[in-house]
Amino acid sequence: MTLDGVRELAGAIRREVAKAVIGQEGTVDHLLVALLAGGHVLLEGPPGTAKTFLAQSFATAVGLDFGRIQFTPDLMPGDILGSNLFNFQTSQFTLTRGPIFHEMVLADEINRTPPKTQAALLEAMQERRVTLDGTVHPLSPRFMVVATQNPIENQGVYPLPEAQLDRFLFKLLVDYPSAQEEAAIVARYGAGGGARHPVELGVMAVADDAALGAAQESLRMVTLAAPLVDYIVALVRATREGGDLLAGASPRAAVLLAGAARARAALDGRDYVIPDDVKALATAVLRHRMVLSPAAEIEGRQAEGIVADLVERVPAPR
DSSP: OOHHHHHHHHHHHHHHHHTTOOSOHHHHHHHHHHHHHTOOEEEEOOTTSSHHHHHHHHHHHHTOOEEEEEOOTTOOHHHHHEEEEEETTTTEEEEEEOGGGSSEEEEETGGGSOHHHHGGGHHHHHHSEEEETTEEEEOOTTOEEEEEEOSSOOTTOOOOOHHHHTTOSEEEEOOOOOHHHHHHHHHHHTTTTSOOOGGGGTOOOOOOHHHHHHHHHGGGGSBOOHHHHHHHHHHHHHTTSSSSEEEOOOHHHHHHHHHHHHHHHHHTTOSBOOHHHHHHHHHHHHTTSOEEOHHHHHTTOOHHHHHHHHHHHSOOOO
16 A cells, blocks of 8 residues: 555545544544554543544444453453353363454453453553463454543542553543534534444444555555654653653653654655654653652643653754
């Protein structure tokens, strides 16, 4: 697939998602980048901001097999991965696949389940495979996790461990819609008792596995020049310096940021990365990988502000 073809495909996906979801264009763009770069996304926002509905609509538009896992305190790893059950008729164990075997998995309210169950996603997110009773089961090459969490509630939640957070390419903050968007939402859905399934709203699949695979392969045509590599490394290493942070971003963050910048360039129809690609994605890639110092927390500093300062301070190539 040519880069012009990637841009056209992305435009078609955006139009399909817009049939169901009003607003959230920036979030959709980040989901497209994550899909092309093979990354996972953490959506954080208050209840009722269409996080789940957005994931359903996006999966429908890109033609991915969609599965939802409702994370609860009593959820067990086997409920996610599946298990081998003994068949008394054949005297053999038969694999019962869990919802992790879908192509796009919505991990709804992921922070409501204990870390033991959260850890069931680690191998799948990093290696796109699941190991059950010593047997490795590969997942789809298009496997993608979209997780949601509510930032408001503190009771009955388990903060995601750093190893889990580091598996997510992006952490996106889903805010309330504008007044105009909210009026459009009420006008469209206010008489029907709430949102319906995206298919009922006319959302159609405009891609298939072959098209998505070709689009991902097209990233090989996007050049990441040496000065851009140095810029990404300098930006990530800057998160490990200074007194505002106890811990900075890992080398994985630099690798993922480079891949995401390539994907953003491809979505724009370019075969080269520019500094603006890196700058536009830096906050979403880095905000969840930094641990603020107690002094920074007391001062009320936020990860987003620290990333913005770093982007301003680290010189970009011209």
